[in-house]
Amino acid sequence: MREKIKHFELFIKSTDFDRGVRLGVAISVPFITLYFLGYLAYAPAVVIGAVLNTPGDIPGSTKRKVNAILISIGLTMLITAIILFSKAFLPLLLCTLATISFSVSLISVYGFRASLVSFSGLLAMVLAFAIEKESPREILTQVALMGVGGLWYLLLSLIFQKISPKKDKNQLLSDSLLLIGSYLKLRGKLLTQKKKRDQLLRQTFVLQNQITEKHETLRETLLSARKRSGRSRYEEKQLLIFVSSIKIFELIEAKYLDYKVMDTLFGQRKEFLKAAKKLNKIMGNHLIHLSELLIQNNKIPPKKTLLNALENANEAITKYIETVKLPEAREGALVLKNLYDYQELLLQEIRAIRRVMANVQNASKISLKRKDSKQFLTLQEYSLDVLVQNFNLNSTIFRHSLRLTLAIVFGYLLGVVFDIQNTYWILLTIIVIMRPSYGLTKERSKDRIIGTLIGAVIAIGIVLITQNIVVYGVLAFISIILAFSLIQQNYKSAAALITISIIFVYSLMNPNTFEVIQYRVLDTCIGATIAIVTNYLIFPRWEASNLKQILLNALEMNKKYLLATQELYQDPTTQKISYKLARKEAFLAISNLNASFQRLTQDPKSKQQEFQLIYEMVTLNQTMVSAIASIGTFVIHHKTTAASEEFNRVVLKISNTLEISCDHLMNKKNEKIITARHTEVPNDSLLNTYQKLSTQRDENIRKGNTELDLTTLHGLQEAYLIANHMNWLQSLSENLKKTTESYQQSLKTALERS
Template sequence: MRNHLKNLTLFLKGANFYRGIRLTSSILLPLILLYFLGYFQFAPAIVVGIFLNAPSDIPGSLKRKVNAILISIGLTVLITAIVLFLKPFFPLLILAITIISFAISLISVYGFRASLVSFSGLLAMVLAFAAEKTTHTDILLHLALISIGGLWYLCISYIFQLLVPKKDETQLLSDTLNLIGEYLNLRARLLTKKSKREALTQQAFLLQTQINEKHETLREVFHSERKKSGRSHYDEKQLLIFISSINIFELIEAKQLDYKELDRLFSDRKHYLRPAKKLNKILGNHLIRLSELLIQNKKIPNKNPLLKSLAKAKKIISIYVEDITLPKAREGALALQNLYDYQEQLLAEIRSIRRVMANVKDASSVSLKRQDASQFLTLQEYHPNVLIQNLSFKAPLFRHALRITVALVFAFVLGTILDIQNTYWILLTIIVIMRPNYGLTKERSKNRIIGTFIGATVAICIVLITQNVIIYSVLAIISLTLAFALMQQNYKSAAALITINVIFIYSIITPNALQVIQYRVIDTVIGASISIFANYLLWPSWEVNNLKHVLLEALQKNKTYLLATKDLYHNKTNNQLAYKIARKESFLAISNLNAAFQRLTQDPKSKQKEFQLIYNLTTLNQTMISATASIGSFILNHKTTPPSKEFDAVIDRVINTLQMSRAILQNVPPNTLKDAIPIDDAQKNLQNAFYDLGVKRDKNIKKGNIEINTKTLHQLQEAYLITSQLNWLKTLSENLKKATIRYNKIINEDNI
């Protein structure tokens, strides 16, 4: 019960519920005002204008938000005008629907915010069919009122932004910390759950993608804030938490462990890994709790459980050495020590977040160069070339535009022939449900139908119990607010609440509410069915065929990141910024690859060709980036020795192998570079360097020098980590090349 109350409190205090209140308020205020002024007949068109232009109001920079809403207003008014003026001319209307549907759908090539403007345009076309306007005067008045509604919503959104300017940022930060906490918990399970690693790894792909998306939005928000004349203390706190969240995520990514190696070292000694596993869970749960406290503004929890768990993870290293004894215990001890160092760094970042949230004075200032920060932004390109490049049958969004156009035209013609009462409900269902890939369309269709049935059932029960208009009005307002609040979190519940809202509004207008319910359910089922069949039959975009360009990008960013890590090792002072930018871009590239793999899992089983091969390609790319991050993280956080020529030789070999994999995918002859020194000799020399340090340490132990000094420990850690990770990277790159050859062969055979 307590947990449910906590979740309810978080929901009511969160930005999603606040967004629902904002939209409901923008609708109710003109309704009430126009009612008392005696101009209520103008209210429906204004409400339509609000509905049409609200989708573009998403978290991000205020400038982009305002621009998106203004573009949306202009687009929706233009489309509404075209449809209303062409209604009497059926052939021209069909032509207009075709052109509008295709052209507006293609706007989505310019990113997520543009896709919402595209949705508003399609929504305007659909809702125009519901408007009974016959004369030019009525049409022009309707267009003017829609414009007023859009501008009114823009004003309301701006006022709410002024009243609570940091609501969206706080929610984004909270969601990010929560996701990272879940990711840490999942990584804890990966440590010892050998039989479940494949399933857990697939879950990790999804979490990585979600975290990267949150970070990208937050980068945009904070960069826009930095352009203002100054930042408040609260801004500084938010920025510090954001930076720590990035550091934590990148530390986690840097510790993508070689689980086969851990299984070898601790195959029958899993109990030595349990303190590290427990610490990961405690750290993850603590982050989740901090994410909740960002919304609740309550006292932060005690740090003692964190410190005690860290001490146990430290102590287990000594116990392991005592039990196994040196030199046999050296590899395992160094593996545990590296794991401990990583978790200690995680705890340091979490404690930084704690200090910021506790308003500790020395944690309230941060300074970043504006020109440096701007380089971390992934800017959306709005050049016409982006659209031109997507005017190809090979482009998934081009095929989606064709698909949704055919589906909408078919549904409209079908509704006209069968004289369906509310054809626009079918069209509305199609534009809400249809997505570029089959899996998401199917999932949304299922949720939409189930939600509609649930909403209809609830509404029927209430309508049968009472015919009180006041109750209908109150429930319509509540359901509308909750529907908008849950739209992104739980689409099934949102669909149920929207159905309840529509039915109660019709119940107020007309006494025949049960007939409305019947039509609502039937039209939803028809629209959902058309969406699913269109996605499956009309130029389907199966993810297995769209993966090639995502793989090419991941390989390129992997290579660039590895090269930046090499440069960092040579000169830490001058190359940190370039390294961090390369790291960020590689994480985004692998996030896109992970997202593509997730879409593949949603396709029909019969279309998931070579699923295991693609899973291996995704995992190998992910693991390579993590292995590179592990080297980079160690270099950044420790004083290192000068890099050897053997280090450079192995790195160059791995980079060359990655380049060969790209060439294979591009069907061009690979360019093989000659090794500076024989690669086997380089690996052997690196291994000998680590062995020599071990021998030296063993001699000191025999002399009675049991305690190891920090310098010697770091040298051993560096030699062990660099040697093991380089050997691992070389093996991974070779396996990746083999998998790429197999994948490219399959793709080429399919294209013959």
Template sequence: MKKKLKQLELFLKSSRFDRGLRIGIGITLPFAVLYFLGYFEYAPAVVVGAFLNAPGDIPGSFKRKVNAILISIGLTMVITTLILFSKPFLPLLLLVIAIITFAVSLISVYGFRASLVSFSGLLSMVIAFAIQKETAQEIFVHVALMGIGGIWYLVVSFIFQKLAPVKDQNQLLSDTLLLTGKYLKLRAKLLTRKNKRNARFKETFVLQNQINEKHETLRETLLTARKRSGRSRYEEKQLLILLSTINIFELIEAKYLDYERIDGIFGAHKEFLKASKKLNKIMGNHLIRLSEILIQNDKVPDKEILINALSKASKSITNYINTVKLPEAREGALVLKNLYDYQEQLLQEIKTIRRVMANVKEASKVSLKREDSSQFLTLQEYRLNVLVQNLSLDSTMFRHSLRLSIAILFAYSLGFVFDIQNTYWILLTIIVIMRPSYGLTKERSKDRIIGTLIGAAIAVGIVLLTQNVVVYAILAIVSLIFAFALLQQNYKSAAALITISIVFVYSFINPDAFEVIQYRVIDTVIGSTIAVVANYVLLPSWEVNNLKQVLLNALKMNKNYLLATQELYQDPSKNKLSYNVARKEAFLAISNLNAAFQRLTQDPKSKQRQFQLIYEIVTLNQTMVSAIASIGNFISNHTTTPASIEFHILMKKIANTLEMSFDSLDHTQLHKKVAEETAEDAQEKLLDKYQQLSNLRDENINQGHLELDTETLHALQEAYLIANHMAWLKSLSENLKKATEHYRASIVDDQETFY
């Protein structure tokens, strides 16, 4: 019960509920004010205007939010005007529907915010079918009032922004800490649970993508905040938390361990890994608790449990050495020591977040030049050529726009021929659930139908209990607020609440609530069926055919990240910024590849060609990013020896292998090569360096020098990590090249032959 109450508290204090309130006030207040002033006939148009322009109100840059809503207002006004004037002329109306649906849905090529503006435009087209205006004067008055409603919602959003200026950012930071905590706990499970690793790996893909999306939105919000006046103290604190969460994410990525090697090293001694695993779990739970505190404004929890867990992880290294004995224990001890160092760094970042949240005055201040910070922003390209480039059947969005246009025309024609009472409900269902990918459309369709049935059942129960219009009005408002609050978090519940709200709103127009419920359910099922069937048969866009560009970008960014790490090794102070930017780009690229793989898993089994091969490619790319991050993290946090010639030779070999994979997939000619025997020789020399240091340490032990000084320990750690990770990267790049060539031969070449 206590847990449920805490979840309710977090929800009511969240920016999601805040957004539901904004929309609720934006819709209900004009109704109430115009009713009491005696101008109720103007209320529906104002309310529609407010409702239509709410989607663009999402977290991010305030300037971009305002621009999105203003563009949405203009777009919805124009579309409504066109539909209302075309309604009396069926051929013209069908043409206008087709043009609007195609053109407006194609706006989504400009990114997520643009897709919400596009949704507002499509929604205005559907709602226009429910509006009965005959004369030009009535139409223009209605459209003008819609514009006023849109401006009114913008004012409401602005007021909420001023009243709680940091709520969206806090929610995003809270969500990021929550996801990062879950990710850290999931990675802990990979350490010892050998039989469940494949399933866990697939779970990591989802979390990585979600975390990267949060990081991108937070960068946009915090790095562009108050450029002219400078950041406030609170924004400084938020940026510190963001930077620490990004560092934690990189550290987690950097320890994407060679689990097969670890299994071989520890064998029957897996119990010595349990302390490290438990520490990860405790730190993950601590991050989750911190995410809750950001919303609840509670006290920061005690850190003793973290310190004790770290101490136990340190003792497990000594226990392992005492049990297995040197020199046999050296390799395992170095693995545990590297793992401990990484966890110690994680704990330092968590402590930074704790200090910031506890308002410790000594918490370090962010020093980031404006020109440097701009390099971490992923700017959306809004030029016309982006749209032009997508005017091709090769474009997923172009196919989606055509498919949606045909589905909408078919649904409207179906309603016209069979004289369906509320055809626009069918159109609304199609617009809400239809997505570029079949899997997501099918999933949303299922949630929509189930949610509608649940909402209808609840509405029937309420109607049977009471016929009180006051109760209906209250339920309509409350359910609408909660529906919008849950829309992104739980679509099924949101669909149920929207159904309840619509049923009771329509009860004021049609006293027979059961008839309203019946039509709502039937129209939802019809619309969902059309959307799913259209996605399957009309210019289907199967993810297996869309992976090429995503994979090419991942290969390119992996190579750039590898070379940036090489430069970091040469001069850490000079090349730190370029390394961080390359790291961010590589993480985003692998996140996009993971997201594409997730969409692939949602496609029908018959359309998942070469599934295991694609999974191998995704996993190899992911592992490469993590192996590179591991080297970069070690260089960033330790004083290292100068990079050897052998290191540079292997780096060049790995980079060229990645380039060969890219060129093979892109059908371009490779000009540079590194002789295999040269690379093999360099690999042996790196391993020999570690072996020499290891032998020297054995001699010291034999002579009675048991104490290990820090300099020797770091030298051993560096030699071991560099030698093994470079060999690992070389092997990964070669396997990736083979897998990529197989992918090109079995999928890409067949696809190009087909076209």
């Protein structure tokens, strides 16, 4: 019960509910104000204008949000006017419908925020069919009032932001810590759960993508909103938490272990990994708790549990050495020690977040130059060239725009031919459900239909209990607020609430409520069916065909990241910014690859071409970026020796191998294949330093000198980690080369057969 109360409290204090309340205020205030002023007839137009422009109100830069809503206001006004003037002439209306559908949906090529503006435009086009205005004066009045409604919502959004300026950023930080905590716990499970490892790895792909998306939004919000006067104390705290969350995520990524080696090393001795696994779980739960405290503002939990778990992980290393005995235990002990060091660094960052949240006076300060911070922002290009580049059938958005246009025109004609009462309900379902990928469209269709049926059943039950229009009005108002609050979290529940709201709104105008329910359910099913069938049959773009370019980008970013790590190893003092930029780009590329793979799994089985090869390439790329991150993180946090000639030669070999993999995907030959053959490095050459240090250590033990000084320990750690990770990277790159070659060959064979 306490958990349910806590989750309810978190929901009430969330920005999702805040936006639902904002919409409720945007709807109610015009009705109440214009009622008392005697102009109630104008209220619906103002409210429509406000509702149409809510999609662009998302967290991020205030300047970009204002620009997006202003563009949305102009677009919705223009589209509404065009549709209303065209309604009297069916041929003109069909041409207008097709032109607007295609051109407006194509705006999505400019990124996520642009896609929300596009949705507002499409929504305005559909709702224009519900507006009964015929004379030019009536139409222009309607459009002007909608503009007023849009500006009213923008003003309201800015007022809410002024009242709670920290809320959006805190929510994003909270979501980020929650996801990272869940990810950390999942990575702990990978240590021991060999049988479920494949399933767990797929879950990590989803979480990695979600975390990266949150961090991108936070970068835009926190790094682009700096004032000339500097940051406030609270903004400094938010930035500190954000930086620590990035470090934690990167540390988790950097400890992507070679689980095959782990299984071989520890075999039946997995109990020595349980302390590290438990530490991951405790740290993950602590991050989740801290994420809740950013919203609830309660007391920070004690750190004793964290410190005890860290101590237990350290003791597990000693117990392992005592049980297995040196020198046999050395390799496993070094693996455990390296793992412990990373977990200790994770705990330091968690404690840094604790100090910031506890308002400790001597908490760290951020020293980030504006010039440097700008480099970490992913800027969206808005030039006409972007549109021109996407104006072909190879573009996913272009294909989606064509499909959506055909679906909307067909849906409208169907309504005209069969004289369907509210044809725009069909069109509304199509634009809400239809997405560029078939899998997501199918999933949303299912949720929409189930949600509509649930909403209809609830509405029927309420109608049978009461015939009170006041009850209908109150329930319609509450439902729309809750629906808007849940639309990102639970689309099925949101669809049910939207249905309830729409049914009761129409019930206020039409006494035959059951007829309204019947048409609502029927039109939703028709619209969902059109969306699914169109996505499957018309210009289908299955994710398997999109993956090549995304894979290519991941390979190229991994190569740049490897070379940046090589530079860092050679000069750790001056290469940190270039290294961090390369790391960010590599993580983004892997996140995009993971997202693409998730979309692939939602496609029909028959369209998942070479699924196993793709999964292998995704996993290899993910493992490679983590192995590189592991080396970079070690170099940053340890005093290391100079990079050896063998290290540089192996980097060159791996780099060349990755380039060959890129060439395989692009189906071209590369002279680097010859070069790569002359960069062969024996697998044991990198282990020479480790073996020498091990021999010296064994000799000291035989002489009775069992004390291990820090210099020798760090030397053994560095030699072991660098040697094994570079050999691991060689193996990964070779496997990638083979897999990409097989993948390209299979595509070529499939093309020849067709």
